[in-house]
Amino acid sequence: MKRSFLIAFTFLLCALSYLSCKFNPDMQTPGESYLQGEWQQDSVTMQQQLVSYSLYNLKFNCDSFFVSIKTISKANAGADSCTKGGQWTEYAKGVYDQRNDTLHVRGLFCNADYTYKDPTGCFRSGIYEERFKIVKKTDSVVQFNPTSSVIAINTRLVKRNTCTPKPL
Numbered sequence: 314m315k316r317s318f319l320i321a322f323t324f325l326l327c328a329l330s331y332l333s334c335k336f337n338p339d340m341q342t343p344g345e346s347y348l349q350g351e352w353q354q355d356s357v358t359m360q361q362q363l364v365s366y367s368l369y370n371l372k373f374n375c376d377s378f379f380v381s382i383k384t385i386s387k388a389n390a391g392a393d394s395c396t397k398g399g400q401w402t403e404y405a406k407g408v409y410d411q412r413n414d415t416l417h418v419r420g421l422f423c424n425a426d427y428t429y430k431d432p433t434g435c436f437r438s439g440i441y442e443e444r445f446k447i448v449k450k451t452d453s454v455v456q457f458n459p460t461s462s463v464i465a466i467n468t469r470l471v472k473r474n475t476c477t478p479k480p481l
Contacts, residue, residue, distance in 0.1 A: 339480060339481060340478045340479065340480055340481060341375040341376050341377065341476075341478040341479050341481065342375065342376040342478070343375055343376070343476045343478060344373060344374075344375045344376040344377070344409065344476055345373070345411050345416075346476070347449060347452070347455075348373040348411075348416075348455070349373055349374065349375075349473065349474050349475060349476050350372070350373060350470055350471070350472050350473040350474045351370065351371070351372045351373075351470070351471040351472040351474075352369075352370070352371045352372075352373075352455060352468035352469065352470060352471065353370050353468060353469055353471045354368045354369045354370070354466050354467060354468050355368070355469070356368070357464060358464070358465070358467075360385075364386065364387050364388055365384060365385065365386035365387065365388060366384070366385055366464070367382050367383065367384045367385075368382075368383045368385070369381070369382055369383075369457070369466050369468065370383075371457070371468065373409070374474060374476065375476040375477070375478055375479070376408050376409060376410070377406070377407070377408055377409070378406065378407060378408070378409045378418050378420065379404070379405070379406045379427070380404065380405050380406075380418070380441075381402055381403070381404050381425070382402065382403045382404070382405075383400065383401075383402045384400065384401055384402070384403070385399060385400050386399045386400075387399060394435075395435030395436060401435070401436065402425070403422060403436050403437060404422065404423050404424060404425055404427075404430075405418075405420050405421060405422050405423060405441035406420050406421065406423050406427055407419050407420015407421060407441065408420065411447070414446055414447050414448075415444055415445070415446060415447070416444065416445045416446075416447050416457070417442075417443075417444050418441070418442065418443050418444075418445070419440070419441070419442045420440075420441050420442075421439065421440060421441060422436075422437050422438045422439060422440075422441050443459055443460075443461060444459070444460045444461075445457040445458055445459055445460070445466075446458040446460065452470070453469060453470035454467070454468070454469055454470070455468050455470075456468070
């Protein structure tokens, strides 16, 4: 009795694990058509009153993204060579998906040339992950509302592109 139960249980586990697994696709997925292109944030509401703020430039190509985050800070960082007089830029790349009004981006911090960032360098390294509530104002204006911040990212379309999926 115990042996047949163990065999049945093992068979069930194998079947479930087989059904729950899926292969990664050979090609990029098309992503969201309205996002395809480059989106620029020019300013932040009340930026003159803020001690520090960030400006975003987001690029979407098929299901991939690249973001540059330029931070401006009035706080005295001392002799830190990383802050370069209160301004610095960080970069990340990865993939995104959207469910309803929430955009989920997940990737890694990288250098401006898309190469992966040395973890011993300045600022953040490793995983970059964020969720945004999306408000599409017009075809060329989108508001990204980070779930980790109260400051909305109002962007305008700088350049539109069309997704041509590439092999992975």
